[in-house]
Amino acid sequence: MCPDQLDPEIIKQDFPIFKRRVYGKPLIYLDNAATTQKPRQVVEAIREFYENYNANVHRGVYKLSVEATEAFENARAKVAKFINAKDSEIVFTKNATEALNLVAYSWGLCNLKRGDRILLTEMEHHSNIVPWQLVAKHTGAVVDYIPINEDGLLVDEDVDRLLNLGPKIVSITQASNVLGTINNVKEIVGKAHRVGAITVVDAAQSVPHMQVDVKDLDCDFLAFSGHKALGPLGVGVLYGKRDLLKEMNPFLGGGDMISRVSLSGAEWNELPWKFEAGTSSVADVIGLGAAVDYLNSLGMGRVRAHEVKLTEYALKRLSEISDIRIYGPMDLDKRGAVISFNLSSIHPHDLATILDEEGIAIRAGHHCAMPLMTKLGVTATARASFYIYNSETDIDVLVEGLYKARRIFKL
Numbered sequence: 001m002c003p004d005q006l007d008p009e010i011i012k013q014d015f016p017i018f019k020r021r022v023y024g025k026p027l028i029y030l031d032n033a034a035t036t037q038k039p040r041q042v043v044e045a046i047r048e049f050y051e052n053y054n055a056n057v058h059r060g061v062y063k064l065s066v067e068a069t070e071a072f073e074n075a076r077a078k079v080a081k082f083i084n085a086k087d088s089e090i091v092f093t094k095n096a097t098e099a100l101n102l103v104a105y106s107w108g109l110c111n112l113k114r115g116d117r118i119l120l121t122e123m124e125h126h127s128n129i130v131p132w133q134l135v136a137k138h139t140g141a142v143v144d145y146i147p148i149n150e151d152g153l154l155v156d157e158d159v160d161r162l163l164n165l166g167p168k169i170v171s172i173t174q175a176s177n178v179l180g181t182i183n184n185v186k187e188i189v190g191k192a193h194r195v196g197a198i199t200v201v202d203a204a205q206s207v208p209h210m211q212v213d214v215k216d217l218d219c220d221f222l223a224f225s226g227h228k229a230l231g232p233l234g235v236g237v238l239y240g241k242r243d244l245l246k247e248m249n250p251f252l253g254g255g256d257m258i259s260r261v262s263l264s265g266a267e268w269n270e271l272p273w274k275f276e277a278g279t280s281s282v283a284d285v286i287g288l289g290a291a292v293d294y295l296n297s298l299g300m301g302r303v304r305a306h307e308v309k310l311t312e313y314a315l316k317r318l319s320e321i322s323d324i325r326i327y328g329p330m331d332l333d334k335r336g337a338v339i340s341f342n343l344s345s346i347h348p349h350d351l352a353t354i355l356d357e358e359g360i361a362i363r364a365g366h367h368c369a370m371p372l373m374t375k376l377g378v379t380a381t382a383r384a385s386f387y388i389y390n391s392e393t394d395i396d397v398l399v400e401g402l403y404k405a406r407r408i409f410k411l
């Protein structure tokens with residue numbers, strides 16, 4: 001094997017879950033866009049915290065609490081470095097959804113007024129639609145959507161036309177969880193800044209899969225979830241430029257986010273703690289730090305290269321099946337390792353159930369992107385999404401499973 005390439009069979013050995021069998025068959029896990037499996041290193045970091053230094057952070061002067069605080073802040077430094085941010089620009093949230101809500105409420109409520117425009121795209125996850133619709137309702141702002149073309153791509157003319165309406169905020173996914181489309185967010189951020197907009201990048205499906213550099217993108221905010229990047233469930237990240245975070249009101253009030261409280265009011269803590277009200281999910285943050293270490297040990301360039309290779313193979317194999325409709329761009333430079341499809345008239349839930357009997361986990365449904373489903377003219381799709389431990393063999397098993405579905409439905 002070329003040392004520059006990831007070997008999924010070796011990687012799998014770090015993931016205890018792949019020892020289990022599903023209906024007596026090996027687990028073929030192809031729902032990585034929903035959440036990824038966790039390597040032993042992440043599980044061990046969490047166990048180590050609970051077994052050796054479990055304590056609350058930022059408050060105790062005793063040994064355990066000092067150790068917990070150090071590990072917590074050390075994980076923040078790892079996450080910051082991973083996306084080329086400063087430590088004080090990294091806010092830990094519950095997930096990407098909470099990070100996007102934080103921006104919508106803390107920035108949006110104070111800065112948007114009646115008639116202001118919010119610009120999104122038609123391919124957004126509900127997490128990057130609904131918070132803006134809620135804030136639009138509160139403020140009287142209007143939401144516009146950049147349409148997608150038949151290849152599932154944003155078209156420059158549409159981007160320019162809608163930016164020319166002068167939105168106050170532009171919030172866009174870097175990689176679609178349905179189409180796999182990778183948007184040129186760097187270019188859109190540049191254009192948005194030229195019309196005076198603030199920019200938000202939903203990086204839930206990009207940070208786990210490719211090198212993301214917030215300074216290079218120059219975005220104002222960026223959100224992602226740890227659990228889609230080998231980390232534990234329950235911790236997400238908001239990156240924000242210091243000057244913006246500084247002038248924003250807190251999202252949630254409570255312990256840890258204040259410097260002073262009196263009966264008549266409160267003053268806020270320094271960044272980033274101003275946005276981390278209450279006890280954080282300390283063990284999970286430490287687990288996310290271990291996930292970042294793991295990804296760094298592989299190299300994000302190699303992660304992306306592995307996924308491009310798998311996606312190319314999967315697109316080729318899936319295209320061989322008659323009556324299959326694959327959504328999203330076919331150009332590998334413009335897509336990530338997420339493939340949504342429909343097979344003839346078989347409902348995606350039936351497909352997922354038949355595949356489940358073979359030990360194959362895929363997602364079926366609207367993928368929390370109902371406006372996109374409407375645009376595609378369907379109510380649901382089947383979706384296979386790949387990660388570092390998936391191999392071409394997994395794709396062969398998936399294709400076999402789809403042929404089995406065809407036989408069951410007598411196609």
Ligand code: 7TS
Pocket residue numbers: 033034035095096097098125127128173175176177202204205225363367368
């Ligand atoms: N943004 C995108 C692009 C996503 O794909 C998701 C989750 C989110 C935001 C929200 O992430 P959360 O961790 O806050 O829930 N996407 C999916 C999915 O495709 N299947 O399950 C969750």
